[in-house]
Amino acid sequence: MEQLHALAQAAGVAREWTDVDGRQQLVADDALAAVLAALGHAAGSERQIARSLAAVEERRAALPPMLVADCGASIPLPFAASRAEATGEDGITRPLAVDGDRLTVPDAPGYYDLVLDGRALKLAVAPAKCPLPNAAGRRPWGVSLQIPALRGAQPSPFGTFGELAEAARQFGAAGADALAINPVHALFPGHGVGYSPYSPSSRLFLNGAMGDPALVGLPPLVPSTEAGPLIDWAGALPLRLAELRKVFAALTPAQRAGITSPEDAMLHRHALFDALDCHFRPLGAHGWRDWPAAFHDPEGAAATHFAAEHPDEIGFHLFVQWLARQGLEAAQTAAKGAGMGVGLIADLAVGVDPSGSDAWSLRHTMLDGLTIGAPPDPLGPLGQNWSITGFSPEGLRASAYEPWIAMIRAGLAADGGLRIDHAFGLARLWVIPEGGATRDGAYLSYPFDDLIRLATLEAHRANAFIIAEDLGTAPYGFTQAVTERQMLGMRVLWFERAADNGFIGAADYEPLSAAMSGTHDTVTVAGWWRGRDLDWAEKLGRLPEGTSRAEAEAIRDWDRGLLWSTLDHTACRPAPDNPAPVVDAAMAHIARTPAAIALVSLEDLLGLEEQPNLPGTITEHPNWRRRLDAPTGDLIADAHVRQRCAILGGPDAG
Structure with a gap:
């Protein structure tokens, strides 16, 4: 064949x-x-x-709709041209040097309207490097957290941008420079089942449930009864949607007019999707693929007629997006006002729900009939199907990368940085035909050079840095390319091991990286020391094949010695039921690295044993449901937590 x-x-x-x-x-x-x-x-x-x-x-x-190049570069054309001119964002048109099939692009980064021998197209010109984290001349540190886990002064079913703003003030006062937050992409409105932040409906818009009316001067939401240690999403999200409807209903006509009449066509389309989802979901439909066929076309007569017949419903969903955007900006303002040099670091999910808003609104630029996952490996012999989809390579090229640029821009809109989840997806993704086995997938390549240039350009425009999540086996050329662009890799404590399986010293961490105590998918320091991850592995039958719990405990005890010898060469090794000194030492270890930014999870800062998410589980583990025990201010007031903040901001972090 x-x-x-x-x-x-x-x-x-x-x-x-x-x-x-x-x-x-x-x-x-x-x-x-x-x-x-x-x-x-x-x-x-x-x-x-x-x-x-x-x-x-x-x-x-053929000549593509957009050319992407570095500043001042000479790039090949698909044909020999005799004349070229580019109009920049300043409105000034300038001739460009062209020599046969070679074009020399402008020296200044930005977007241009390019004309080649009368043919019009777009030109994106990227700077050489992304900005680096800024903290007034010293190495910044920050805390990664899950917004829904936060508590505030008033009882609430889950944390919102209001609690995030308060956390930013508290951590800023404690000396932190950044808060790395979970993805805040739009979910299905009021849907209490699909609440994973990594399976959104849209990456262009925000999770409306995170909006807090009090942040924009509107009457606050009615306090709920004090929620327990786990979030009841099934009850909380439908109730929050109903509460937001009441807030919208109380707006004056003048307030509505100022909120619900933006010119953004994609925002209106997303509001239409959410309105249709609320209309059809009670009938058992999950997303657009379950709607009547007439509604599958967002520009079709059925969808257009629905929008005309339900202006208040469209207006409500526009209001929810406005409220969320204002809330996120308020949180960033609070962070900066508290002295943070960076502020918020957003998180960009690798894909979207195939039945969601992006897949409906941008169908011709998305993969259709394919989902994204990971191939089989020793830890997952059957592979992984994440049941999400993303942009198609041809769709991106044909659309002049417009939706991809909009997605990156949305992630950077109110933030000091952006973490790109599974950044290997900029180069390739494991795609699986719908209905097929994960092992029957294949790697699909993406226009990597164009995508990292565009990400660099958008980071430059936003004066923000990029963290490229690079855990795992990198595609050929990936590491060198992102390093040259000054994107930060992730150096997580648990994975930074030497050839003898010992943990590497702090000085050996790469400077162009984010040094991290863990991620939302990894065991916490206290949990690892106590063996909490082994408890879960035993409970779920996930211990390595042929390994008993006793054998796993013996391996862990050996690893404790390896870790402690790296973290502290002087003190006696703490007992397994005494993780606090280990957490302190891990904070100091991360603080001593030469990395461009140090990030510790809030769970590690607090010395908690449970992690937010256990990969490979859906209902077996309370993923994305854990709630903190007290408001952020009370937690930070603890002397032990303040000591850890001081360690992270100490002289070795400078």
Whole structure:
């Protein structure tokens, strides 16, 4: 099947890939054909393959809607041109040097309207590097937290941007420079089941449930009874939507007019999606794919008629987005006002729910019939299907990267930095045909060079830095490329080990990185020391095959010695039931690294044993449901917590 393999190569679908053990793996031909068909490349016969291959090659040879280049670079064109001029965002048109099929782009970063021999297209020019974290000449430190876990002075079912703003004031006063927050992308409105922040409806807009009317001078939400240690999302999210409807109903006509009449067409489309979701969900529909077919087209007669017939409902969802955006900006203002040099670090999820707003609004730029996951490996022999989707490579090119740029810009809108989850996805994603087994997927390549240039350009425009989550096996060339762009890698305590399996010293962390005590997916320091992760592994039958709990405990005890020898060479090793000194030492370890920013999880700062999320579980573990015991101010007032803040901000962090 040489033709099939040639089509796969031309379409960016890898036939071969290397697993975590360094072994070469081969994708079966029928799996290749299924992925290609989902991408729109018919591969059912030799004639279909030949036509598909010709179409791919024709598109690649054509002038794309956008060229992406570095400042002052000479780039190739698909044809020899005699004249080129570019109009910048300042409105000034300037001629560009063109020599046959080579074009020299402007020296200044930005977006340009380019004309080549009368053909109009876009040009994006990126600076060489992203900004770095700024904290007035010293190495900044910050805390990563889950907003819903926060508590405030008033009882509430979950934390919102109001609690985030208060946390920013408290941590700013304690000397922190940044708060790294969970993704705040839009979820399905009032849906109390799909609440994972990494399976959003849209990455262009915000989770309206995070809005706090009090932050914008509106009457506050009615306090609820004090919630327990776990969030009841099934009850809380529908109730919050009803409460926000009451706030909207009490607005004056003048207030509504100022909030619900923006010019953003995509925002209106998202509000229409949320209105339709609220209309059809009581009938059992989960997202647009369960709606009547007439509503599948956002520009179709059915959707247009619905919008015309329900202006107040559309207005309500516009209000919810306004409230959320104002709240996020208020939290960033609070962070800066408290002296934080960075403020908020946002988190960009790797994909979206295939039934959500983005997949409906941007269908021609999204993968259709494919979901994203991870290939089989020793830790997951069946692989992982995350049941989310994302942009298609061809869709991005054909749209001049417009929705991707909007997504990055939305993530940077009110933040000092942006973490890109599973940043390897800028280069490739493991895609799985819907209904197929995870092992029947394949790696799909993305226009990596263009995407990192665009991310660098947007970071430059926002004066914000980028953390590229790079845990795992990096695609070829990835690490060098993001390093050259001055994007920060993630250096997490648990994964920073030497060849002898010992933990590396603080001085050996890479300067161009974010040094971290853990992530939302990893065990906390206290939990690891006590063996709480082993408790969960035993309970869920996830201990390594052939390993008993006693054997796992013995391995952990050896690892405790390795960790403690790195963290503290002088004091006696604490007992397993005494994790506090280990947490203190881990804070000092992270603070001593030369990394560009030090980040510790709030769970580690507080010495908690439970982690927010246990990967590979849905209902077995209370993922994204844990609530803190007290308001942030009370927690920080604890002498032990303040001591850890002092450690992180001490002279070794400078």
